[in-house]
Amino acid sequence: MNIEKRVRELVEEKIADKPNLFLVDVKMHSNGKLIVLLDGDDGVGIDDCVAVSRHVGFHLEEENVIETAYNLEVSSPGIDFPLSSPRQYAKNVGRTLGIKMADGVKREGILSALTEDAIVIEEKIKEKGKKAETVESVIPLDKITETKVLISFK
Incomplete structure (x- = not known):
């Protein structure tokens, strides 16, 4: 049985009645750490993480899915975690992004x-000898290898 696949099913089952929540990622690491990343259109509360953790943990034990010792960690993706789903992009409209192109x-x-297959950003383009200009650029999602929200501490 694929552990990550089963965990995905369990998380989806638990958050089915919370349409503002969505699953970002599930990773089983070789060191026994099982990480579940949840996000929400309005963020994720600790109560949601606890509820998902209990649900997933209970069923994994009940079904004896993982035979070795493991550590289940349910959290929201940190600010340094790249955006991966359209819903994550949607909740970050208005924020500054750092984008690595293919x-x-x-x-x-x-x-x-x-849009369905692209993002639109306002970026400052500076040509030599001219003032920086703000232009709207459409970037196809399939040309992006990584996108992170940039936080300014100014």
Whole structure:
């Protein structure tokens, strides 16, 4: 049985009645750490993480899915965790993103919109000898290798 697949099913089952929550990722590491990342359109509360953890833990024990000792960790993705789903992009509209393109180019801009297969950012483009200009750029999601929300401490 695929542990990650079973955990995904258990999480989806538990959050089925909470349409604002969604599963971001499930990873079983070789060191026995089982990580579940949950997110929500309005963030994720500790109560939601606890409820999912109890549900998943109970069923994994009950079904004896994992035969070795493991450590289950349910949390929301940290700020350093790359965005991976359209819902994560949607909740970050208006924030500044750092984007790594498939061709190695790094871009930065404020996320202004999201389409089915692309994001729209407002980025400052500076040409030599000219003032920086803010332009709207449409970036296809399949040309992005990583996107992170940039936090400014200014």
